[in-house]
Amino acid sequence: MITFDAVTKRYPDGTVAVDALSLEAPTGEITVFVGPSGCGKTTSLRMINRMIDATEGRILLDGVPVQGIDPPTLRRGIGYVIQQAGLFPHRKIVDNIATVPYLLGWDRKKARSRAMELLERVGLDPAMGERYPFQLSGGQQQRVGVARALAADPPVLLMDEPFSAVDPIVRTSLQDELIRLQAELNKTIVFVTHDIDEAIKLGDRVAVLRVGGRLAQLADPKTLLSEPADDFVREFLGRDRGIRRLRFVSTEGMRLRTDLTVTEGSDDPADEPWRLVVTADDRPLGWVSRDRPGTLEPYGTFRPGHDSMRSALDAALLSPSGCAVAVDGEGRVVGVATREALDEALTEAADG
Numbered sequence: 001m002i003t004f005d006a007v008t009k010r011y012p013d014g015t016v017a018v019d020a021l022s023l024e025a026p027t028g029e030i031t032v033f034v035g036p037s038g039c040g041k042t043t044s045l046r047m048i049n050r051m052i053d054a055t056e057g058r059i060l061l062d063g064v065p066v067q068g069i070d071p072p073t074l075r076r077g078i079g080y081v082i083q084q085a086g087l088f089p090h091r092k093i094v095d096n097i098a099t100v101p102y103l104l105g106w107d108r109k110k111a112r113s114r115a116m117e118l119l120e121r122v123g124l125d126p127a128m129g130e131r132y133p134f135q136l137s138g139g140q141q142q143r144v145g146v147a148r149a150l151a152a153d154p155p156v157l158l159m160d161e162p163f164s165a166v167d168p169i170v171r172t173s174l175q176d177e178l179i180r181l182q183a184e185l186n187k188t189i190v191f192v193t194h195d196i197d198e199a200i201k202l203g204d205r206v207a208v209l210r211v212g213g214r215l216a217q218l219a220d221p222k223t224l225l226s227e228p229a230d231d232f233v234r235e236f237l238g239r240d241r242g243i244r245r246l247r248f249v250s251t252e253g254m255r256l257r258t259d260l261t262v263t264e265g266s267d268d269p270a271d272e273p274w275r276l277v278v279t280a281d282d283r284p285l286g287w288v289s290r291d292r293p294g295t296l297e298p299y300g301t302f303r304p305g306h307d308s309m310r311s312a313l314d315a316a317l318l319s320p321s322g323c324a325v326a327v328d329g330e331g332r333v334v335g336v337a338t339r340e341a342l343d344e345a346l347t348e349a350a351d352g
């Protein structure tokens, strides 16, 4: 666990970047620092590994003040990932990843085999180990940055806007990858971002900072969205706060109709405005309207109990039928959520 105990950072020119910050980043969880530009996120992060020293207060790592640990020893237990990956341009990828193991005096073979293992772990082809950073895309370089930070298996990982320099699609896949990795590795992660969506997606807890380095709110994402502490947090969360909350509304137990599907090629005597055509093994093919029986219209799917209400509504909006197709883990249709069922579930969520 990382503890900030009334930590203040005043730069020599008098700027107070962080002001009496107290919070805990629990072991094995992702704590996100989020807030507008200049609110002291990076300064707070860098005080953990002593790239910057606090002016007042203490930061404790599992109860031990970091101020008492010499920086090289401290940093051995703390991986650090930054925005542009910060790879050494003249070293091969495998040697970039093995940087810390080499520094720790591991033998070359062991360090390189650890690096190759990590390349695969972060979703890269091991053949990339022999390339140089300029031969990789921005997203691939970021993955290498994560692999390098994990090389010596540090219990703590500090990540400073690691995914903000890549395009939105790559960014989403890097975020998904981090969630997957964290489920395996259980590191104590402090993650800095200015993007509230990223904070909500990744954080077990989210610390919203305001300019001047003061903590506005520390909460799990669901609480943050439903109970913002004040106008600053509400405004920072933005106008889509209600939509974002849907990510935390479960689709477990949603009422599904099973009488709206029809197997392809079979007769469909029922008089319904929309029918979902499925294959013999229950894969969805498309919606057919009563008015245009020969045309398959688009559909969207979600997995009840697994996907959130946000996904279910998205699936409904993707189709002119206005209904969302419920599928199991194998993509087989288990039912259909009509507008009425979606509305019921939303009303229940709003009441609860």
Ligand SMILES: Nc1ncnc2c1ncn2[C@@H]1O[C@H](COP(=O)(O)OP(=O)(O)OP(=O)(O)O)[C@@H](O)[C@H]1O
Pocket (backbone or CB within 6 Å): 011, 012, 013, 015, 016, 017, 035, 036, 037, 038, 039, 040, 041, 042, 043, 044, 194
């Ligand atoms: N070396 C320094 N000397 C003086 N002031 C500094 C120094 N480094 C940062 N600051 C100031 O401290 C404040 C916090 O900076 P910091 O980089 O921690 O913010 P941030 O929240 O990470 O911002 P951003 O999202 O823009 O990266 C800012 O007002 C910044 O100008």
